[in-house]
Amino acid sequence: MSQFSIMVIDDEKIVGSMARLSLEKEGYDVETFLDGESALKRIKEKFFHVVITDFKMKGVDGLEVLRTVKRLYPETAVIMITAFANLDVAIEALRDDVHDFFPKPVKIKELKASVERALKKFKESHES
Amino acid sequence: MAPSSSPTLLPRLFRRLRSLWRSATGGRAVELPVLFARFQAVLAAKNRALEIITDMGEKLGGDYLFDINYTQGAYALLFEAMEDAVSAFSRLTDNRYPELAEVLARIDGLIRRMLTSAGPGSNKLVLFHDDITWDLAGEVGGKNYQLAVLHNELKLRVPPAFAISTAAFDEYLQHNGLTGQLAEMGDETAGGEAALAAMRRAVLAGSLPPDFAKALAAAVRKMRSRCGRHCRLAVRSSADEEDGFFSFAGQFESILNVDCTESAVAAAYRRVVASLFQPDAVAYQRHLGYGLGRVKMAVACVAMIEAEVSGVVYTAAAANERDTMLISAAWGLGPGVVDGLTDADLYTVRKGENPQLLSVRVGRKELMVVRSEDEGTATVATPVELRSKSCLTESQVLELARRAMTIEAFYKGPQDIEWAMDGQGRCYFLQTRGLRLGEEEDAASAAAPLPPEDLPVLMRNRGSVVQHGATAGRVFILQHVDDLDRVPRGSILVARHDSPHFVRVIPFVNAIITDLGTPTSHMASICREFAIPTVVNTGDATTVLTAGQEVTLVADSGGDCTVLQGVAHELLRRQRRGAANMRQVYEYRRQKYIMRYIAPLNLVNPLEEEFTAQRCRTFNDMIRFMHEMSVQALVEGAVRQGNGLLKFFGRQRAVRRLKIDLPLKMLLVDLGGGVAKEAGAEVTFDELTSVPLRAVLQGMMHPGVWHEEGVALRGRDLMASMTRAADLGNAGATAGYNVAVVSREYVNLSLRFGYHFSMLDCYCGDQPRNNHIFFRFVGGAASITSRSLRLRLMATVLAEYDYVLKITGDLLVARLSNIGSDEVCRILNQTGRLSVYVKQLDAQLDSEESADRLAREFLRGNYTIQP
Structure with missing residues (x-):
C-alpha cells in the first residue's frame, strides 16, 4: 500500500513486532528479521528505504549490516538501536554514515520521526 | 551508687539515666533520632522503588520499543529497592509485620515466573472457588479467578464452582504424551487442519492422570453434597490469559448441563481442552501472537442455576458514553444473547447513585436456549406469549445495574458481565471481564x-x-x-x-x-x-x-x-x-503482565479492616502500607519517648498538636528545630519553625481556598479524626490521620481529607541540589469519572509548577528536585492550596472541559466553585 519499505532487524521478537505494528499504522511496508544473516540475504533481493537494526546481535552485527547496506544501496537510511550504548560504537556507526542512533528503550514517536526525516531526504533527492 | 571520681561520673550518670528512661518508656523505646533515621531509610528505599515503577510504567506503556534486557534489568533494581524498603521497615517497626517479607517473596515469585515463562507456582489441580486467592489468578485462568473475586471479595451471588487448574492441564498433556506432539507441531503448522484434528482426537481420547482423577472425584463429591445429587454443571474454558487483555470471547467450547459425576465432568473437560485446537480458536490465538501450546487451559465447573432469563451487562455503552450502561436479556440460558442467537431485549440505564432506566427495546425473541433432557442444550421456539414480552421489570433492571456498578467500581473500569436470573428472581453472576472500549x-x-x-x-x-x-x-x-x-x-x-x-x-x-x-x-x-x-x-x-x-x-x-x-x-x-495497539504483540503482553503485580493500588484506606500486610497484592500496595505504618511507628515511638520524658522531666514533648485556623487536626512530631523552643503541647502557626510545613500550611489557609458552605460538612467529617487522634495510647490510632514529621528544613506530611489521601515529603534547605518535593495523592469515594477528572485537574495545575507527573489509575505522583528554597516554598504554598481545593470538588467535575476550566481558574487564583 505504500511506496516505502522498511526493514527491522532485532534478535528479540518483541522489538520487531512492536516496530512493525507502529510503522504499518503509518502506512509503510515493514519486514522484520531476527538476525543479520537472513536480513542481508533479503537485502540482496529487495531495496528498502530504511533499515532499522539492533547493534548487538549474534553473528552478523549491526555495524556489519550498516556497512553492507550502505555498500549495496547508499541511498538507504540505516537507523541503529542498541541497549549497550557506548561512544565508540556510535562514532564508528557515524563514520559509516548511520542515519540515526538510539539507545534502547527507544521512544516510538522519535523513531517514527527519524524514519520520516530519512524518507523526506530520500524524496527530496529524487525530486531534484 | 555515688560517684567515686569525676571521670567515671558522667558515663555512670548516663547509664543510670538511660535505665530510668527505659523503665519509664517500657524498655522498648528507641531514641527519636535513631527512629527517624530508620524512617528516612524506608522513605528513601520506597521512593526509589516508586521511581522505578514509574519508569517501568512509562517504558512498558506501549510508547517505547524495549526488550527483555530492559524489563529484567529494571525489575532487578525494583526488587532490590523493595527488599531494602522492607528490611528498613522491619527495623523501624521492630519486625511487627513479618508477613510483609512473605508477600514480597510471593509477588517476586510470580513476577520471576512470568519473566522466565516458567510454569505454575503451586501444583494444585482442582480448587473450589472459595479457596482461590489473588496469587492463583494465573493458575486457575481468568474466568475462574474473576468469579472467585465476585464471590469472595464482593460477596455477590455466584453459583458454587470449582476450578481445574493449568497445572492439571500440563499434567493431562504430559500423561497422555501430548506435550511432545504439541512441540513437534510447532508454530508454523499450527494452522494445519489435519494436525489440529489429530490433536483434538488425541485430547478427547486421553485419560486423566491418577492424582488428577482423584482430585476431580473429590471435587465432584463435594459439589453434590453442596448442590444435591441432581446438580448439573456448566463446564467452561478459563484459559490462563482469558479475560485479561484479550477476551477470547466465545473462542472455546462451553459444555452446559453436564451431569455432576466424575466421568461426565472428565468428558466435558476433554472437550473444552480439545477446543483449544479448533481452527477458529487457533486462528484467534495466532492473531494475538500465541504459538500453539502457549495458551494453557484451566476449566471452570460451575453449578447451573435454573435460569429463566440470562443476559449480559456492558457497564459502559461506549468510550464517550461511560455514564450509560447497556443490559441485554433473553429468555432461557446465556447463549441466546452471547452467541447472538436471538433478537434480545436491550435496556439502557443512566448510571449514578440512583440509576435511571433510559430506554427499553423489546426484541423479537423467537428462539431461546434451554437445557436438554440429557446433557447439553437445545435451541427451541420461544412460547408465543413470551416473545415480545420484556424479560426484566424496571426494578430488576435497576437492581442489576446497581450490582454491575459495584463490580465496575471494584475493577475500576468498564466490565462485560454475564448474569442469569432464576424463577425466584435471584440474580447470579456467571462471568465478568474488562470491557474493551475504543480509546x-x-x-x-x-x-x-x-x-x-x-x-x-x-x-x-x-x-x-x-x-x-x-x-x-x-x-x-x-x-x-x-x-x-x-x-x-x-x-x-x-x-x-x-x-x-x-x-x-x-x-x-x-x-x-x-x-x-x-x-x-x-x-x-x-x-x-x-x-x-x-x-x-x-x-x-x-x-x-x-x-x-x-x-x-x-x-x-x-x-x-x-x-x-x-x-x-x-x-x-x-x-x-x-495508535497501534501493542497489546496485539504477544511478547509485549508477557512483559507488560508483570505490571499487574507492581503498579495497581488496592490498599487505599488505612481505616479499613483490609488494610493489612497480608492484603498487599502489588508492590504499590506494599509501599502504601509501609508508608502508613512507618508514620505510625514514628509517631508511636515519639509518643512513648515523649511520655517517658514527661514522666522524667515533666515538660518535654515529642508529639504535639497543631493549633491552627483550619478545619483539620494535625499531630506534629518534631525531630529538632521544627517548633519554637517555648511552644507547649499545642503549637500555633507562629511557633512553627519548620520552613516547608509553614509554606504548605500558608497555602492551605490561603483566603478563599476553603469554601464557607463546605466547612460545616467538613467539620463533621473531620470530627472523627479529632477524637481518634486525641487518644495516642492506642496502637493504630494515627493511621490515616494528619501527621507532620518536621525539622527546620524538612516535612513529611500525611493528610487525609475524607477519602483523599496525600503524602508530601519535602526537604527545603540552603542547597538547591539537596531540595526535593515528592507529592502523592490517592482519591477514592467518588465515581470513576470524577476521580479521573480530579486527577486531570491536579495534573494540569501541578504541571504548571514544573512537577514531573505520573498518573497510574487513582494514584498521582509528582516530583520536583534541585530547586532553590524560595521556589520550593512558592510551590509548596500552591500545592497546599490545591490539596484542599480539590477535596471540595465533586459535583462540579462532570466533564474534561469542567476539569480544565477549574484548573485554569485555579491557576489564575480564582478558587470559586460554581456548579
Missing part, C-alpha cells in the same frame, strides 16, 4: 463532524454501532459460515447473524455489518479488540447492499452509522490513524 482519543476524533461527501447514501442510522470508525471496501455477503474462507482481505463482511466464527476473518476484513445481533455478543467483543468498524442489527443490510459493491462505512462513536456508495477518499484521509 477516548479515537472516540473524540470519530465523533467530530464528518466532511460532506457527494456520494449516494445506501443506509443511514440503522442498527447498533459496536465499534466506531470509517472504512471502505467491497461488500461480501456471507450466505453460510463455511464461506468464511472465501472472504477476500479488505472486504466489508455483510451477514445475516453475527457469529463468533467470524474471528477467522476479523483481523482481515475492513468492517462487519449484520442484519441481526447484539452489541453485547462475543463477536462484538472481538471486533472491539481488533478495532474493526462493526454495526449489528441493521435489519436488512444483506438485502440493501449487494455483493461486490464498493462502499464506505462511517460508524461514529455517537452511535450513528452511514453507508455510502463508493469510496469517500477525503473522509477516509481525514480519519486520524489510531
Whole structure:
C-alpha cells in the first residue's frame, strides 16, 4: 500500500513486532528479521528505504549490516538501536554514515520521526 | 551508687539515666533520632522503588520499543529497592509485620515466573472457588479467578464452582504424551487442519492422570453434597490469559448441563481442552501472537442455576458514553444473547447513585436456549406469549445495574458481565471481564463532524454501532459460515447473524455489518479488540447492499452509522490513524503482565479492616502500607519517648498538636528545630519553625481556598479524626490521620481529607541540589469519572509548577528536585492550596472541559466553585 519499505532487524521478537505494528499504522511496508544473516540475504533481493537494526546481535552485527547496506544501496537510511550504548560504537556507526542512533528503550514517536526525516531526504533527492 | 571520681561520673550518670528512661518508656523505646533515621531509610528505599515503577510504567506503556534486557534489568533494581524498603521497615517497626517479607517473596515469585515463562507456582489441580486467592489468578485462568473475586471479595451471588487448574492441564498433556506432539507441531503448522484434528482426537481420547482423577472425584463429591445429587454443571474454558487483555470471547467450547459425576465432568473437560485446537480458536490465538501450546487451559465447573432469563451487562455503552450502561436479556440460558442467537431485549440505564432506566427495546425473541433432557442444550421456539414480552421489570433492571456498578467500581473500569436470573428472581453472576472500549482519543476524533461527501447514501442510522470508525471496501455477503474462507482481505463482511466464527476473518476484513445481533455478543467483543468498524442489527443490510459493491462505512462513536456508495477518499484521509495497539504483540503482553503485580493500588484506606500486610497484592500496595505504618511507628515511638520524658522531666514533648485556623487536626512530631523552643503541647502557626510545613500550611489557609458552605460538612467529617487522634495510647490510632514529621528544613506530611489521601515529603534547605518535593495523592469515594477528572485537574495545575507527573489509575505522583528554597516554598504554598481545593470538588467535575476550566481558574487564583 505504500511506496516505502522498511526493514527491522532485532534478535528479540518483541522489538520487531512492536516496530512493525507502529510503522504499518503509518502506512509503510515493514519486514522484520531476527538476525543479520537472513536480513542481508533479503537485502540482496529487495531495496528498502530504511533499515532499522539492533547493534548487538549474534553473528552478523549491526555495524556489519550498516556497512553492507550502505555498500549495496547508499541511498538507504540505516537507523541503529542498541541497549549497550557506548561512544565508540556510535562514532564508528557515524563514520559509516548511520542515519540515526538510539539507545534502547527507544521512544516510538522519535523513531517514527527519524524514519520520516530519512524518507523526506530520500524524496527530496529524487525530486531534484 | 555515688560517684567515686569525676571521670567515671558522667558515663555512670548516663547509664543510670538511660535505665530510668527505659523503665519509664517500657524498655522498648528507641531514641527519636535513631527512629527517624530508620524512617528516612524506608522513605528513601520506597521512593526509589516508586521511581522505578514509574519508569517501568512509562517504558512498558506501549510508547517505547524495549526488550527483555530492559524489563529484567529494571525489575532487578525494583526488587532490590523493595527488599531494602522492607528490611528498613522491619527495623523501624521492630519486625511487627513479618508477613510483609512473605508477600514480597510471593509477588517476586510470580513476577520471576512470568519473566522466565516458567510454569505454575503451586501444583494444585482442582480448587473450589472459595479457596482461590489473588496469587492463583494465573493458575486457575481468568474466568475462574474473576468469579472467585465476585464471590469472595464482593460477596455477590455466584453459583458454587470449582476450578481445574493449568497445572492439571500440563499434567493431562504430559500423561497422555501430548506435550511432545504439541512441540513437534510447532508454530508454523499450527494452522494445519489435519494436525489440529489429530490433536483434538488425541485430547478427547486421553485419560486423566491418577492424582488428577482423584482430585476431580473429590471435587465432584463435594459439589453434590453442596448442590444435591441432581446438580448439573456448566463446564467452561478459563484459559490462563482469558479475560485479561484479550477476551477470547466465545473462542472455546462451553459444555452446559453436564451431569455432576466424575466421568461426565472428565468428558466435558476433554472437550473444552480439545477446543483449544479448533481452527477458529487457533486462528484467534495466532492473531494475538500465541504459538500453539502457549495458551494453557484451566476449566471452570460451575453449578447451573435454573435460569429463566440470562443476559449480559456492558457497564459502559461506549468510550464517550461511560455514564450509560447497556443490559441485554433473553429468555432461557446465556447463549441466546452471547452467541447472538436471538433478537434480545436491550435496556439502557443512566448510571449514578440512583440509576435511571433510559430506554427499553423489546426484541423479537423467537428462539431461546434451554437445557436438554440429557446433557447439553437445545435451541427451541420461544412460547408465543413470551416473545415480545420484556424479560426484566424496571426494578430488576435497576437492581442489576446497581450490582454491575459495584463490580465496575471494584475493577475500576468498564466490565462485560454475564448474569442469569432464576424463577425466584435471584440474580447470579456467571462471568465478568474488562470491557474493551475504543480509546477516548479515537472516540473524540470519530465523533467530530464528518466532511460532506457527494456520494449516494445506501443506509443511514440503522442498527447498533459496536465499534466506531470509517472504512471502505467491497461488500461480501456471507450466505453460510463455511464461506468464511472465501472472504477476500479488505472486504466489508455483510451477514445475516453475527457469529463468533467470524474471528477467522476479523483481523482481515475492513468492517462487519449484520442484519441481526447484539452489541453485547462475543463477536462484538472481538471486533472491539481488533478495532474493526462493526454495526449489528441493521435489519436488512444483506438485502440493501449487494455483493461486490464498493462502499464506505462511517460508524461514529455517537452511535450513528452511514453507508455510502463508493469510496469517500477525503473522509477516509481525514480519519486520524489510531495508535497501534501493542497489546496485539504477544511478547509485549508477557512483559507488560508483570505490571499487574507492581503498579495497581488496592490498599487505599488505612481505616479499613483490609488494610493489612497480608492484603498487599502489588508492590504499590506494599509501599502504601509501609508508608502508613512507618508514620505510625514514628509517631508511636515519639509518643512513648515523649511520655517517658514527661514522666522524667515533666515538660518535654515529642508529639504535639497543631493549633491552627483550619478545619483539620494535625499531630506534629518534631525531630529538632521544627517548633519554637517555648511552644507547649499545642503549637500555633507562629511557633512553627519548620520552613516547608509553614509554606504548605500558608497555602492551605490561603483566603478563599476553603469554601464557607463546605466547612460545616467538613467539620463533621473531620470530627472523627479529632477524637481518634486525641487518644495516642492506642496502637493504630494515627493511621490515616494528619501527621507532620518536621525539622527546620524538612516535612513529611500525611493528610487525609475524607477519602483523599496525600503524602508530601519535602526537604527545603540552603542547597538547591539537596531540595526535593515528592507529592502523592490517592482519591477514592467518588465515581470513576470524577476521580479521573480530579486527577486531570491536579495534573494540569501541578504541571504548571514544573512537577514531573505520573498518573497510574487513582494514584498521582509528582516530583520536583534541585530547586532553590524560595521556589520550593512558592510551590509548596500552591500545592497546599490545591490539596484542599480539590477535596471540595465533586459535583462540579462532570466533564474534561469542567476539569480544565477549574484548573485554569485555579491557576489564575480564582478558587470559586460554581456548579
